[in-house]
Amino acid sequence: MLEEVVATRYVTPLREGGSLPGIVEADDLGTYVMKFTGAGQGVKTLVAEVICGQLARKLGLRVPELVRMWLDPVIGLSEPDQEVQELLKASGGLNLGMDYLPGSIGFDPLAYRVAPEEAGRIVWFDALINNVDRSWRNPNLLVWHGDVWLIDHGASMIWQHNWPGARASAAKPYNASDHVLVPFGPDVAAAAAELAPLVTEELLDAITAEVPDEWLADEPGFDSADALRRAYLEPLLARAATIHERITFDAPVRTAPAQPPGWLTDHLTPWPHTAGRKDRRDGGANEEKGGGR
Structure with missing residues (x-):
């Protein structure tokens, strides 16, 4: 079950995304x-964040820790922005928190190298969840302490917006032509061989159980939260076995950009990082929980 915290101070809005997330301090x-x-996208984006984020973590990909976060709108009374105040008033109760990674910067494919093995894992994972929001226009990747971290999965699993057509939607190929990691020659076949066997019914059952009942209530066509959880589980389980065969590219996979700036890339090491890792807990920058703790 996701850890539960209480928001104690609203710090500042993040205006990069359409949902207007904010940096918040908590009682931990x-x-x-x-x-x-x-937020305007609705609670289904939070469901996608939990399922996809937790699944990525279980598969060994780096996603900031997620928590259930309780919000009392009173903490926003001093916020001068009327839009933010209205958002806080509309969001009283249970929300989603993602560990803040201080000092992280947005991934730039012209400045950073990614090994084909790691690129393959990320492309395969995005194909599994049908993530259309990892393009070169909007990578939704951060670089923090030399590692690539995945964020923002709210636009994934598009089939959740039309359950009667979910089976057909989940069976469609995944066009990776626009994926930000295509230039690095992602080894999708190796990723599938490694990761697909890990996506079991038991794993998905445990992950969907982490979605709060409140976010699954009153969905047309479902008589319980558990029935809806099953509807989330089944497309992912079916896609895991064969989605690597249905990843398409409009153009041949290119090699990595030539001569990226060495002063930015020389410190990066290929995935997995098995040697020389510093335990960031010693410095308060726990690699699981990030530097916000």
């Missing part, structure tokens, strides 16, 4: 990026 002394139930 952590700092989080808070995603709100009252």
Whole structure:
């Protein structure tokens, strides 16, 4: 079950995304990026964040820790921005927090190298969840302490917006032509061989159980939260076995950009990082929980 915290101070909005997430401090002394139930995209984006984020973590990909975050809208009374105040008022109760990674920067494919093995894992994972939001225009990747971290999965699993057509939607190929990691020659076949066997019914059952009942209530066509959880589980389980065969590219996979700036890339090491890792817990920058703790 996701850890539960209480928001104690609203720090500042993040205006990069359309949902207007905010940086928030919590009662565990952590700092989080808070995603709100009252945002225009609705609660289904938070469901996708939990399922996809937790699945990625179980598969060994780096995603900031997710928490259940309780919000009392009173903490936003001093916020001068009327739009933010209205968002906080509409989001009282249970929301989603993502560990804030201080000092992280947005991934730039012209400045950083990614090994084909790691690129393959990320492309395969995005194909599994049908993530259309990892393009060169909007990578939704961060570089933190030399590692690539995945964020923002709210636009994934598009079939959740039309359950009667979910089976047909989940069976469609995944066009990776626009994926930000295509220039690095992602080894999708190796990723499938490694990761697909890990996506079991038991794993998905445990992950969907982490979605709060409140976010699954009153969905047309389902008589319980558990029935809806099953509807999330089945497309992912079916896709895991064969999605690597249905990843398409409009153009041949290119090699990595030539001569990226060495001063930015020389410190990066290929995945997995098996040697020389510093335990970031010693410095308060726990690699699982990030530097906000």
